[in-house]
Amino acid sequence: METSDSPRVLVIGLDPYRVPGPWDPEPAAKAIEAGLTQFAEHGVGVETCLIGLDGLDAGDDVEAAVGNALRSHPWECVTVGGGLRHSDDRVELLELLINLIRRHAPGAAIAFNSTPDTTYEAAARWIE
Known part of the structure; x- marks a missing residue:
């Protein structure tokens, strides 16, 4: 159970329902949810900021939402989720996110998960 003294973790990642392509987003969404349950099991507060790729050119303000x-x-x-890091065509988006973290959460550690189910492990490397 989370207490007011428990660490807080923000997970920034891709919203699987807003990633274009012919694919089934349900398994990714379930994997994200399963990964987040580990935070509660360890008494760590977690929130998500999931962004879409479908609207980046249509006016989504990623900078405002993440900020x-x-x-x-x-x-x-x-x-920062792997879906944001594992594609060369998203390097500018990744740069934007890292610089937003530096600007708005300068005291926060930055962690990278390998898969949605390793999100807690990635954060746990950096929280007390």
Whole structure:
């Protein structure tokens, strides 16, 4: 159970329902949810900021959404999901996210998961 003294982690990742392509987003969504349950099991507060790729050219304000999430609490750790890092065509988006973290959560550690089910493990490397 989370207490007011428990660490807080923000997970920034892709919303599987907003990633274009012919694919089934349900397994990814379930994997994200399963990964997040580990935080509660360890008494660690977690929130997500899931962004879409379908609207990046249609006016989605990723900078505002992520900035608002980063400013909403003091975070001990911000974890960036693998879907944002494993594609060369998303390097500018990754740069934007890292710089937003540096600007709005300068005291937070930055962690990277390998898969959605390793999100807690990635954050746990950096939180007390």
